[in-house]
Amino acid sequence: MHMGVAERKERHKEDLKREILDAAKLLFTEKGLEATSIRAIAEKIEYSPATIYLYYKDKNEIVHALHSEGFKLLVSHFEVLNHISHPFERLKGMGRAYIQFALQNPDIYKLIFNMEEPLKHVANCFEEWDEGDRAFDILLKTVGECQKLDYFKDFATEQVSFVIWSTMHGLCTLRTTGHLSHVAAAKASDQDLDQLMSSIFETFVIILEKLKT
Amino acid sequence: MHMGVAERKERHKEDLKREILDAAKLLFTEKGLEATSIRAIAEKIEYSPATIYLYYKDKNEIVHALHSEGFKLLVSHFEVLNHISHPFERLKGMGRAYIQFALQNPDIYKLIFNMEEPLKHVANCFEEWDEGDRAFDILLKTVGECQKLDYFKDFATEQVSFVIWSTMHGLCTLRTTGHLSHVAAAKASDQDLDQLMSSIFETFVIILEKLKT
DNA sequence: GAAATATTATGAACAGTGTTCAGTAAAATT
DNA sequence: AATTTTACTGAACACTGTTCATAATATTTC
Incomplete structure (x- = not known):
């Protein structure tokens, strides 16, 4: 008992x-x-x-379940932005939502994006891995719509989408693993770090904006 | 015995x-x-x-030693490129070297950039964390030189450097954790994946190039 | 040379982990 | 009320990082 x-x-x-x-x-x-x-x-x-x-068969199965849930949460963060009609504004919103998600759920973020075990589980199960693809599809679609409005028009949709994802993911990973704070000269509070992160993000947004023909 | x-x-x-x-x-x-x-x-x-x-006092100390060595290896990959006089060409070389390092030593790469334990060890020891800062300094210097040649001139050197690091790091992390292969429609061989990675990198290079005034 | 000392290596143990399985308590069905 | 099905658990196995008293080896002193 x-x-x-x-x-x-x-x-x-x-x-x-x-x-x-x-x-x-x-x-x-x-x-x-x-x-x-x-x-x-x-x-x-x-x-x-x-x-x-x-x-649960495994500890991995628990991890996988959390993985799946976390991804649904992220996608739901994106879907809230559907009302934004201008695609580039929506894209910016997605970026902010992505960062917010990573900062609010750093461990879930790591679970989703920095661990390979859950992915292996997905690969073995032949399961759909719905959420992952769906999130990327949303990004693809948004980037495509931007291109219709002459944003980064000279580029392949897929490539640009991957670059954007990479940048956002890299930024969030550097933050959640602590590398950002180690390199940042100002080893100050978390708030300063978040500010730094925001300013890096805004810089990236401006870079993307400049690609408009 | x-x-x-x-x-x-x-x-x-x-x-x-x-x-x-x-x-x-x-x-x-x-x-x-x-x-x-x-x-x-x-x-x-x-x-x-x-x-x-x-x-070794700890398992962490072993991990930390590998962390340090791995970083030195990465920095040495950069220093080979010193002879390239044109800073933007040097920057491109650094990107390629970064990718190459990540692909050739995926576990070391994860050790360095995707784990927080070694970083905590560094933080506790008040040690210099030389290599990390040095690598970023090299990037900062190169970006600064590029700006003198009118590349991304409207931006703060630090911010652009962080964006570049984020993008490269995100790309490599997506690759080494297997996320790239999961999302990529062509679930084919590793060579195709490396090709995809290269093309994403080249896209990013072109994006940076377009920022030249 | 032999004896005392300092160095280096180890076996056994501790507390923790994921996981399995025989066996028990409870609930449902007959 | 007896039997079967379901839900649960304690104990064990093989593993992990880590510590510590003890043993084997080098080194120094006499």
């Missing part, structure tokens, strides 16, 4: 899978990715560690 | 530290970062696991 038997049984019945995921997400963002153990997750939801394996 | 006592004693005496590092590097690039254990390193050099702790 572990503890608190009767109380929990009524609280949650079959959405244990959800609860495991929530606990994992919480611990991941709290303690970091590697520092979160199955045992810790089990303790948080007041179950035995072995129970978790009745709902 | 472990094995092979007499044989090794003559082979190496005090450069055991080097040998540990070489074994670690080999295993890291072979098996991956997390999958390499102290015990495996010990076995490779035919010593007891405990012996390693006589030469």
Whole structure:
């Protein structure tokens, strides 16, 4: 017996899978990715560690589930911007949303973009990897619309999209891994860092704007 | 007793530290970062696991040593390009060298740029973190020289440098983590991927070139 | 040379990890 | 009420990084 038997049984019945995921997400963002153990997750939801394996085959499967959820969250950040009619303004919004997402969920961001394990899992499962492609499709579409308005018209849509993604991803990764703060001369507060990040982003936006013919 | 006592004693005496590092590097690039254990390193050099702790305080210290070495290697890739007089050509060469380094040493690249543990170690030690700053200084200097020749003249040197670093880093990270191959429609061979990477890089170069007034 | 000392290497252990599995408690069905 | 199905768990396995008392080896002193 572990503890608190009767109380929990009524609280949650079959959405244990959800609860495991929530606990994992919480611990991941709290303690970091590697520092979160199955045992810790089990303790948080007041179950035995072995129970978790009745709902998830692996630790990887939990990571993959969070991966999937995180991506949906990112895409939802993008979809909010659909009302912006001007494609370049929408593109700018996407950039800001991307940065915001990375700063607000640094561990989820790392989980999604800087780890290969979840991707391997996706590759093995032959699953669709929906969200990833969808996010990139949104970018492709937006860039394409920009090109109709004479933005970066001399370039292939795909290439420009990859450049944009690379820049945003590189910026966010440098930030979340701490490299930005190490190189930045001003080793000051996080707010200054975010300001630096913003100014780098704005510089990139201006660069893109200058490509308008 | 472990094995092979007499044989090794003559082979190496005090450069055991080097040998540990070489074994670690080999295993890291072979098996991956997390999958390499102290015990495996010990076995490779035919010593007891405990012996390693006589030469390195931590596993982190080993990682940090590899981090430092890897960075020196990258910087050396840059210094070869010093003979190129035209700064923008030199900048292009740096980009290509950066990509080449990332593709040839993907695990070292991840170690350097996608892990935060080594950076924390650096932060705690108050050590110089020489190489990192030096590499960025080289970039800053090159960008500055380009600006004297009317490349991206309307921009702050630091901001442009960060944008360039972000783009290169993002591209390499997307590649080494496998995201590029997942999104790329052609899920074909690695060579096609490298071609895609090159074309993205060339697109970025053209973008930078267009900023010349 | 032998004895005392300083160096270097190690086996065993500790606390932690992911994971499995036989066995138990509870619920559902007959 | 007896039986089957489901849900859960404790204990164990093989692994991880790390420490420490002990043993083997070099080095120095007499």
